[in-house]
Amino acid sequence: MGKRVIGIDIGGTKILGGIVEEDGTLLKVKQVGTQAEKGKDAILANLFRLIDDLIAEGRVDGIGVGSAGRIDHKRGVVVYATDNLPGWTGLPLKGIIEDKYQVAVAVDNDVNAAVLGEMWLGAGRNYRDILMMTIGTGVGGAVVADGKLIRGSSCSAGEIGHMILYPEGKQCNCGRKGCLEQYISGTALYKQYNELSKNLKVNNAWQVFELYKQRDEIAAKVIGDFVRLLSISIMSIKNILDPEVFIIGGGVVESKDLWWDDLKTSLGSDINIMSAELGDKATMFGAVQLVL
Ligand SMILES: [Zn+2]
Incomplete structure (x- = not known):
């Protein structure tokens, strides 16, 4: 049995x-x-x-x-x-x-x-060098090299949410400034919308994506920046780890129909991205x- x-x-x-x-x-x-x-x-x-x-x-x-x-x-x-x-x-x-x-x-x-999980039953089935990125309330990451998880010397490998994108940028809860998480997480997306919008305020990223569908200009700016910064981050990681595939998961991926093609265009054909298959x-x- x-x-x-x-x-x-x-x-x-x-x-x-x-x-x-x-x-x-x-x-x-x-x-x-x-x-x-x-x-x-x-x-x-x-x-x-x-x-x-x-x-x-x-x-x-x-x-x-x-x-x-x-x-x-x-x-x-x-x-x-x-x-x-x-x-x-x-x-x-x-x-x-x-x-x-x-x-x-x-x-x-x-x-x-x-x-x-994704390697066993999902998008990572056919790969041995994987960078997984989760974009939800925060931004998380995990690195698999030659089929093995890389955990690092102090259990913090793959913390891509705390890559510094803008020195002296927005304060992060890790104590540093300008981390990726402060710009592309679901939380960051709705906060950015509220910073730019004088009248309408939103409470979550889902609302920003809904506004984007309705051709709201501020939402278009927020999602445009999101795609640009996500793309830059993926390119930087590609140069360091050279994974076969980037698997992107987390709540924000539920809205991928709105931005996936733009991300792919921005990355070009030599970077392979897939969305996670097992959801939550x-x-x-x-x-x-x-x-x-
Ligand atoms: Zn941080």
């Missing part, structure tokens, strides 16, 4: 989990709110409730977790997490879950897990791979 593993994706808003068979068959999926604002104990309580519900379905051979933050995957400890997950920094997540459930546990960064389940599937 093949192994059955629980894969979990811990994000700032929701925790997604599923039971997955060794061949990739998803048996059951479930989601709970993270309730991050209530602090570490509440997040853990929600995580345990999710695992309990999944375990009630039957035999489980291991639990894999992809979490936001910098994760030391060898020790299974959260090295650093932003205030999106309060109290998460320093948490020995692997040990906590192992003690409670007495099964094999593996923990890694959520984007690292996502690229493993990439990290969950990849977390299963961490255990397998």
Whole structure:
């Protein structure tokens, strides 16, 4: 009988989990709110409730977790997490879950897990040198070279959201200024719209894309800048890592029909880009791979 593993994706808003068979068959999926604002104990309580519900379905051979933050995957400890997950920094997540459930546990960064998921069952299937980029609330990245995840000497390889695009640019939550994340994340897109718009204010990137469809001039400027800066970043990374493919995921990709062709034109034909195929389940599937 093949192994059955629980894969979990811990994000700032929701925790997604599923039971997955060794061949990739998803048996059951479930989601709970993270309730991050209530602090570490509440997040853990929600995580345990999710695992309990999944375990009630039957035999489980291991639990894999992809979490936001910098994760030391060898020790299974959260090295650093932003205030999106309060109290998460320093948490020995692997040990906590192992003690409670007495099964094999593996923990890694959520984007690292996502690229493993895409390599297993999604857009990365046919590639061994991959740069994955997630553009959502923030901007994340993961690097796969010759089939292996590159985690770096302090578990922070692939943090492309903090490449500096403009020295002395916008203040970033990492402490530096001018990071990519401050210009192309979903959060950045709607903030830029509001900076430029005198009258109409928006609350999310989705609204900016809706306005773009209606030929709103400010939205056109914001999306134009987004494509230009994303393209510049991809070209810089191409020169350093020379991946076979850039896989772009995250919430902003849901609107790709509006900008994908422009991005491709800007990049030219020698840079291969693909959109992620597993949507919000990439990290969950990849977390299963961490255990397998
Ligand atoms: Zn930064």
